[in-house]
Amino acid sequence: xxxxxxxxxxxxxxxxxxxxxxxxxxxxxxxxxxxxxxxxxxxxxxxxxxxxxxxxxxxxxxxxxxxxxxxxxxxxxxxxxxxxxxxxxxxxxxxxxxxxxxxxxxxxxxxxxxxxxxxxxxxxxxxxxxxxxxxxxxxxxxxxxxxxxxxxxxxxxxxxxxxxxxxxxxxxxxxxxxxxxxxxxxxx
Numbered sequence: 001x002x003x004x005x006x007x008x009x010x011x012x013x014x015x016x017x018x019x020x021x022x023x024x025x026x027x028x029x030x031x032x033x034x035x036x037x038x039x040x041x042x043x044x045x046x047x048x049x050x051x052x053x054x055x056x057x058x059x060x061x062x063x064x065x066x067x068x069x070x071x072x073x074x075x076x077x078x079x080x081x082x083x084x085x086x087x088x089x090x091x092x093x094x095x096x097x098x099x100x101x102x103x104x105x106x107x108x109x110x111x112x113x114x115x116x117x118x119x120x121x122x123x124x125x126x127x128x129x130x131x132x133x134x135x136x137x138x139x140x141x142x143x144x145x146x147x148x149x150x151x152x153x154x155x156x157x158x159x160x161x162x163x164x165x166x167x168x169x170x171x172x173x174x175x176x177x178x179x180x181x182x183x184x185x186x187x188x
Contacts (some may be wrong), residue, residue: 013086028058036133055126068155131155
């Protein structure tokens, strides 16, 4: 893992722990968007996985307000997994860090049966939303889908429902001008 990415993930894990203790779902969601920046530049699976984990935590924190009885126990386990993941990454034990991230995902998924289905849906939606963010940062749709393990169709369906493409219409050169430019380059 590149030093810049590792340093950023450690910072994200520290912030996530603090925000989790504050139960700040909005700030956790913003934090997951931050990690997409590294993912779009380096197309790094570690940045993508941490973005999905943090986004999922944001959704769970939001849901915990409507079902607080399970939250305290689950929160302790999640905090422990986050701290251990940070510790192992700081000690350059990347394989153990990745195992802790897997443990964290399992902890999130084991909350209860109803929540397990919700978590699976959150992970699925998180991949699609973060794929849209990667696409918005300039990563091709095919590459974003490949990095996140989703189909291009799923990603296209999501992007088509957003305003991502509309933001760039002003920058698009009309087809007839592009064809004229190409003809001029090739002397046609």
